[in-house]
Amino acid sequence: QVQLVESGGGLVQAGGSLRLSCAASGSIASIANMGWYRQSPGKQRELVAVITRGGNTNYADSVKGRFTISRDNAKNTVYLQMNSLKPEDTAVYYCNADIGVRHWYGTTANNYWGQGTQVTVSS
Numbered sequence: 001q002v003q004l005v006e007s008g009g010g011l012v013q014a015g016g017s018l019r020l021s022c023a024a025s026g027s028i029a030s031i032a033n034m035g036w037y038r039q040s041p042g043k044q045r046e047l048v049a050v051i052t053r054g055g056n057t058n059y060a061d062s063v064k065g066r067f068t069i070s071r072d073n074a075k076n077t078v079y080l081q082m083n084s085l086k087p088e089d090t091a092v093y094y095c096n097a098d099i100g101v102r103h104w105y106g107t108t109a110n111n112y113w114g115q116g117t118q119v120t121v122s123s
Helices: none
Strands: 002-007 010-013 018-026 028-039 046-051 057-059 067-072 077-082 091-103 106-113 117-122
Touching: 002 091, 002 106, 018 028, 018 091, 018 117, 028 067, 028 077, 028 106, 046 067, 046 077, 057 067, 077 091
Parallel strands: 010 117
Antiparallel strands: 002 018, 018 077, 028 046, 028 091, 046 057, 067 077, 091 106, 091 117
């Protein structure tokens, strides 16, 4: 019923930039928080950045000043602009969103994950 589809990952040299996108589709009534998480081999998944519907943001200390999260509510899309990338940013990046799903009987609140997109930063 609801899908999060990510795009924009890839291979980049240290110091370079990438922009990730995540579009939500389906029977969507509303979207509250949207965020990006990442997971490296052997590590737990960690929060990278989150943005509220109103545009308030929060970042992991490791990415502050380098990454910027934004969203387009009309397109149900969240973005992550990543600058000054470092090899330690290498991970699978996952989109996450709190979505109000429209059903015939009403609306339910659910949390969704994207399929993940690989970001690799070479030194």
